[in-house]
Amino acid sequence: MSKPIPDKAEIALEYPDKFYAGTFAHSSRFEAHLEPSGLSLTLERPGPEDVRKSIHMHLNFGLLAAILHEIAASIASIPDDDIAHREQLRDAVAELHQALNAH
Template sequence: MSKPIPDRAEIALEYPDKFYAGTFEHSSRFEARLDGSGVALILEHPGAEDVRKSVHLHLNFGLLAGILRELAASVAAIPKDDIAHRKLLADAVDELRQALKAP
């Protein structure tokens, strides 16, 4: 079930002969779930044909784990006094860790 996007996502897709960019904000929705091989992420902006857009992304578990490690290594980029964003991320990681421990 999709939920409203609580913040903002910017997407860029670059090919040799094409470039696509889009922003998904509060009026957009997202869905994220784990399946048998990784995580599926969907970002959707509803509306008329000329404004609606969606992005579907699937990351296998190994890549997702690598991304999480890279994020951990770069956490110093978040200012130490940005307590709200640090807590937001820490709480989400704690929820994921607890869910992974459950039988």
């Protein structure tokens, strides 16, 4: 079930001869869930055909784990006084940690 995007996502897809970029904000929706081999992520901007867009990604668990390690290594880039974002990340990681330990 998709949910409203609480913040904003920006994506860019670059090919040798083409470049695609898009923003997904509060009017957009997302869905994220685990599948047997990794994370499935969908970002969707509803609306008329000229503004409607979506991306669908699948990250295998090994890549997802590597991304989480990179995030942890770069956490210092979030300013100490950005308490709201630090708390959002801390709460989400705590919930993930608890869910992983429950099974």
